[in-house]
Amino acid sequence: MRVIGLMSGTSYDAIDAAAADLRLEGDTIVLTPLGLLSRPYPDHLRRELAGSLPPATTSLEQVCRLDTGIGQAFAAAAGQAVEQLCGGHADLIVSHGQTVFHWVDGDQVRGTLQLGQPAWIAEATGSTVVSDLRSRDVAAGGQGAPLVSIIDVLWLRGRPGTPVALNLGGIANITVIRDEPIAFDTGPANALADAVVQELTGGRASFDADGVMAGRGTIHPELFERLLVEPYYGRPAPKSTGKELFHLGYLAHAMDGLPEIAPDDLVATVTALTARTVADAVHAYGGTEVIAAGGGIRNPALMHRLAEELGDGVPLRSTDELGLPSVAKEAYAFAVLGFLTVNGLGGTVPSCTGARHASLLGSITPGVGPMPLQSPPAVAPVKLRLN
The missing domain is CATH 3.30.420.40 (ATPase, nucleotide binding domain)
Known part of the structure; x- marks a missing residue:
């Protein structure tokens, strides 16, 4: 399966797009890197984002504007990656989005918010998109982080x-x-x-x-x-x-x-x-x-x-x-997380996030063709190998 992982971290300087060929071989996930590109946020969008993050205050209008602007920026990075790294077609795109708030109350995470409307990515590329990967772990009592674990x-x-x-x-x-x-x-x-x-x-x-x-x-x-x-x-x-x-x-x-x-x-x-x-x-x-x-x-x-x-x-x-x-590790990690999701496999280690159990992560936005959903394999993967 040809998968693109999209990531912008807490430094919010650019969107990384990492393409990989992913497959299951028995109890092993095999990852073949296909390349990385990094696309800076437009200056105006980065300024709007920086001006809205804590401890600044913001409005629902600004949140909506950011959700659209970030979604369009992720869509542009995804489209470029599909053409330049995947020969014009990707089976799946996995978008981390941009974290704008992580609600921590004492030792417990109450919620987490990543903006970047995935519909823009699906519309621009025609590919199925997995997004909002942190929230399910939070709902299961976890920290929602670090998912790369x-x-x-x-x-x-x-x-x-x-x-x-x-x-x-x-x-x-x-x-x-x-x-x-x-x-x-x-x-x-x-x-x-x-x-x-x-x-x-x-x-x-x-x-x-x-x-x-x-x-x-x-x-x-x-x-x-x-x-x-x-x-x-x-x-x-x-x-x-x-x-x-x-x-x-x-x-x-x-x-x-x-x-x-x-x-x-x-x-x-x-x-x-x-x-x-x-x-x-x-x-x-x-x-x-x-x-x-x-x-x-x-x-x-x-x-x-x-x-x-x-x-x-x-x-x-x-x-x-x-x-x-x-430079591409987190983007590749989210590509793997989305791959696990469409294969019906949990994407968390409960001892790492503090959740009550492992969870299937994310929400799925359909592309233009059949969604690449698979039945869970007979043997759950316990290893990852780079090819």
Whole structure:
């Protein structure tokens, strides 16, 4: 089955479209990557999105406008991927959409909202679309995140020791591969650094390119200690978070009463926070190696700091070294999740999301032809192999 996964993360800088050929061979899902393209959001849409996210207030009119605009942007990325990566036809498109709110109440997730109306994708491509993949897990008592954990478990199970899969997007999350796997958001990855850079540059830059600012700066010890006492870090897993907590106002509150901090030092401090909180989470669960993906791995300052925090006994490598393009991992993961759905297979690991049971994920929007729905196979997959 030819499947396209569409993903835009909490950094909302672009829409990634990853195409794959997916098939079942006994108890194994075989994934053959067909390529990736990345399509930036139109500037006006990105501005509207940024201006509507927490802690900003918004209106139902703006939510509707965003749902349409994001859906059309995803449809454009999907159409391009169908033509350039799939030779003009895809059996299935799986859209994560754009997370605009993740409703966390204490230790429980009450709801999660991803915008990007899938009808635009189905209309533009003629393909069946699976979307809204997080809500079913939330309804089953789960966090709705990190959904990539099932792919981590299927792919990395069997490696020696206790491997840990890490994603460094706006928020950082890990999956610890062990007899009973566990997964959770560790805290901010790029969220705070991105917010600082955008504020300091008046929006001319959206992130610390190549980690230049963090590399030049010095960690501010008092601010660093203030940030580390955030109660979220001490909560038990499974747990999830987002920019509803880690945003510019949160950082400004932590800086209250401190002397002015140089821009480079501020970026260095929040970058060090990411490295420390990720490493603390890895050490807490006995991780023996970290296999990283996401935009954060392109930040040398962050990766250097993280390697130092992990120590020599816990090697840090990227998914590229194992054959999966790191920039496309999440998009490929959602392609697999949609593939599981149309094959009647659950897409979650309850010990990772905290749900009462595994669930079939997502809602299905028909394309122009028969929907690619299959009866569940006699043997449920327990492995994922890259071809």
